[in-house]
Amino acid sequence: MAPGHRAVDIINARRKAGSIVAVIANGKGGCGKSTLTINMAIGYGLRKQRVLVVDADIEQKTVSKWPRPAGLMGPKVVTWPTVEILDKLAEVIGQYDVVLIDMAGRDDRAAAPVMAIADMLISPAKPSHQDLSELDRFVRVAKVRNISHLVVFNEATREMTGELGQLVKEFARFKPFLPTAIQQLAGYRRAYAFGRGVLEYKGAHPAKENFDRVFRQIDMAIQQARAKSGLVQP
Numbered sequence: 335m336a337p338g339h340r341a342v343d344i345i346n347a348r349r350k351a352g353s354i355v356a357v358i359a360n361g362k363g364g365c366g367k368s369t370l371t372i373n374m375a376i377g378y379g380l381r382k383q384r385v386l387v388v389d390a391d392i393e394q395k396t397v398s399k400w401p402r403p404a405g406l407m408g409p410k411v412v413t414w415p416t417v418e419i420l421d422k423l424a425e426v427i428g429q430y431d432v433v434l435i436d437m438a439g440r441d442d443r444a445a446a447p448v449m450a451i452a453d454m455l456i457s458p459a460k461p462s463h464q465d466l467s468e469l470d471r472f473v474r475v476a477k478v479r480n481i482s483h484l485v486v487f488n489e490a491t492r493e494m495t496g497e498l499g500q501l502v503k504e505f506a507r508f509k510p511f512l513p514t515a516i517q518q519l520a521g522y523r524r525a526y527a528f529g530r531g532v533l534e535y536k537g538a539h540p541a542k543e544n545f546d547r548v549f550r551q552i553d554m555a556i557q558q559a560r561a562k563s564g565l566v567q568p
């Protein structure tokens with residue numbers, strides 16, 4: 335039996351029983367992977383899901399350094415090197431409803447087996463021609479391996495509305511793009527600094543309103559991908 339084979343079986347059995355696994359990845363640095371991971375983790379936590387966040391960026395450890403106040407509802411955060419994720423996850427996945435993996439990104443060969451156990455590969459990307467061009471190889475890996483892939487524009491501004499439409503057209507092979515883009519808002523940075531997710535802002539808040547839509551669309555895309563994969567009955 336190939337190494338890791340048993341781990342994959344355990345993980346897939348658990349996925350079949352209902353656990354969601356999403357990998358947040360994009361070879362490009364600074365595109366918003368950790369911000370998206372944290373905010374999704376809080377989103378699922380608010381839905382009373384037990385969330386595990388795997389910080390695979392063992393050098394930067396952005397999610398591991400997120401100053402989440404003790405005592406608050408929140409995800410369990412672990413820091414695991416990419417090559418150890420499958421074996422380590424197999425040991426604990428039974429305790430979680432949702433697993434979000436923040437991938438360090440550049441090492442494609444190590445990342446591929448992890449991507450293969452994901453219900454969805456999510457790539458935040460800045461709305462720029464250059465950044466989407468660099469995302470091409472990821473899109474190809476996902477296609478070849480038949481992994482559902484979702485591209486989410488991050489740090490969009492109001493002036494970019496026309497540009498987003500152009501990029502969606504030009505990069506139609508990247509389908510699907512999430513309909514709602516994550517906007518560039520100070521609220522995302524501020525929430526991180528306080529160890530919070532933007533959905534935890536009290537009352538109306540631009541980042542909260544923006545991410546509320548983004549999160550619901552992402553979750554729906556994940557559910558659709560799961561149904562399409564035959565993993566769960568639609």
Ligand SMILES: Nc1ncnc2c1ncn2[C@@H]1O[C@H](COP(=O)(O)OP(=O)(O)OP(=O)(O)O)[C@@H](O)[C@H]1O
Nearest residue numbers: 363364365366367368369489516517518519522523
């Ligand atoms: N939508 C946003 N609005 C405002 N600031 C943002 C937004 N998304 C990300 N940022 C900021 O941009 C920087 C990079 O974001 P983040 O750390 O999430 O990216 P990353 O892809 O995880 O980066 P790395 O490749 O270094 O791990 C951070 O300072 C973050 O606070």
Ligand SMILES: [Mg+2]
Nearest residue numbers: 367368391396
């Ligand atoms: Mg990061």
